[in-house]
Amino acid sequence: MINDFVRNLIYFILFVSIQVLFLNHIHFLRMATPFLYVYFFLKLPYGMSRSQMLFLSFITGLAIDAFTNTPGMHAAACTLAGFVREPLIRFLIGKDMPEGLYPSFRTFGYGSFFRYTFLIVAIHHLILFGIESLSLFDPLSLALRILGSMAVTILLVFAAEAFNLESQRSGEKQ
């Protein structure tokens, strides 16, 4: 339990800082910004209480908001993503998942992990860009921005996953 807490804290600090220090400044072709910080709540252990999960994702969003001067936008997107995470895992993997398992390539399998990442990132980005476009609606560039950002975010999540030693080890342990 303590281990879980420390691990989550490290993940939180690491990915929020990567996001605010580097990735927020990347705008590939003026369209795509990677939001790698979703990796933090993608990797939270399965079987956490749902209220806890909601709080964690809400706080992650709020932390990012504080740095981008957009109070509420990221928080709203993250809260929804955090809310649908557990039913989504159950839907994709089935009910026979042991509790406390970290989602990863090994535990989910490549296909399921990809679908899981894709769906969470899609929900998060749709809400985020949807709220953002309330102040200026431009359907074509909105669609391009969503798709572009989703592509780079998923790419980075997979890169992070491939280099994540912890996820490979814990996969063997389970």
Add this chain to the structure above:
Amino acid sequence: MRRLLEFLVTKRHWFLFILLEVVCLVLIYQNSAYQRTVLISTTNVVTGNIASLVGNVSGYFNMRAINRELAEKNGELEMRLLQLQNEIRQLQAREVPFDGYADSARVFPYKFIMAQVKNNSVTQLSNYITINKGKKDGITPQMGVVSESGLVGVVSLVGDHFSVVLPVLNPKFRQSCKVLGRNYAGSLAWDGRNARYAQLMELPRHVEFQKGDTVVTSGYSAIFPAGIKVGTVSDYRREHDDNFYTLEIELSTNFQALDYVRVLMNEEQAEQWKLEKEALKNDK
């Protein structure tokens, strides 16, 4: 009753979810462009300092002192220029019909404070700039911000040591501007597409201009003095109702490479607003 309680307890994450989303929506909607929460923004000391790490790294290491000096000097000169232009205009105005009415002892009301850009974005839809001067340095919301090359934005939120600027590159930004030498003003706004271009809208169709003409602030607000460079006309088109032009303006400020900026303080701003507000009230 017991059933109901049990139901509520088992479904408590639903209520929590709804509660948190409502909190988010309140946060999104409560803040207008000029009043935003200080806590969840880069004016907060903690976030401001962390965000400024990036600004520190990307600034020139050796050239910083020199750069600063030059920027300051340049700022003073530009202020002097604006002041002189203003004096000339006053003199001209005095020459002709109402001789003696303009107050010749009147000083140019704008002063400036140098500030460094600590956090900056250009390709989000709602961009904001964080600068390293705040309330303690005398900055208040609604002050104009310019760089050496031209218009930057308006201060929207002020913390103790940092402030957030609403730049031209934000859909909430509006500024009255005109083509240099013509006295009809249009409204400058940004369409969210390209950080190099903004749009000057509602310019009456009889205004004469050509591609390449300079666009400057009109001085119709108490935020910017007249004559601050905004950019050059790169293209134009007619609006649907045919009576107005929309001009594509190539911005003279390079928002991607902002470092030092100047915050303009207008000593007469409060007075002007008070007067305008009263005029509006009397009108009702």
